Amino acid sequence: MSRVPAIALLLVLLPSLACAQPSKEEKQKKLYCWNEGTERICSDALPADAVNHARDEFSVNSGLRNAQVQRALSDDERAAAGAAAAQVRLDQMAEQTRQRTEQAMLATYASEDDLRRVFSERKDVIDNNLRTAAYNVASLRSALVALLGAAGDRELSGGKVPDKDAEAIRQRHAQLQAQQRLQLSFEQQRQALDGEIEATLQRYRELKSALPAG
Structure with missing residues (x-):
């Protein structure tokens, strides 16, 4: 050589x-x-x-x-290349799924009202959760105010708040915070659903307008 x-x-x-x-x-x-x-x-x-x-x-x-x-790839580079190739395949599959979904949407729903009804059950579930969470928040807040009022009156009269009452106040406050977080989560879900509905209807209108007359 x-x-x-x-x-x-x-x-x-x-x-x-x-x-x-x-x-x-x-x-x-x-x-x-x-x-x-x-x-x-x-x-x-x-x-x-x-x-x-x-x-x-x-x-x-x-x-x-x-x-x-080209030079041989390192283990990290091969892993990155494999991940990138896998992501490309996933993106292609997602695009194919989106196209099939849109074709099915056009074939299944003759009007926007038909399409809106698809979302009605999800809206009803979230709205019911919102009503329940709002009721629980109001109830827990009222109970916490009552406990705090009783504890305040006892202290103002020179007494000491019993440990069990202080623990009840801490527990009720924690329950109220947890329920408020749940309520916020339901509100965010409702907003996201509204956005999804509007985006779906907008795409439906675009697909409908692209269909040949008749």
Whole structure:
């Protein structure tokens, strides 16, 4: 195996490439060129320590580059490339699903009113949850105010609030906060559903308008 800097090797090979009549085996021979640090190396055989390098492959017969091989990826790079490819497949599947869903929507619902009825059950469930949460918040707040009032009156009269009453106040306050968080969650769900309904109806109108007349 000869291994020399690229410029020197090419200067040696060019005259012979111009004059020689290559045999069948010579036509299949390759010249490999790759970088080692700042130096460009060329060889008629690829050493083991250069297999993972990015390289150019030239035909010994013509001197023309007939292949360009990228360097081997690291484990992290292969994992990233695999994740990117998987995401592309997922995006393609999502787009196909979206197209099938839109086609089914047009075939199933003759009007916007028909489409709105699809969302009515979800709206009813969320609205019922909102009403229940609002009632619980009001009830817990009223009970907490009563407990705090009784404790305040006892302290104002010079007494001490019993431990069980103080614990009841802490528990009722925690229950009220939990119910308020639940109420906020239901409100956010309702807003999200309203946005979903409007976006779906808008897309339905666009698809309808794109249909041929008749």
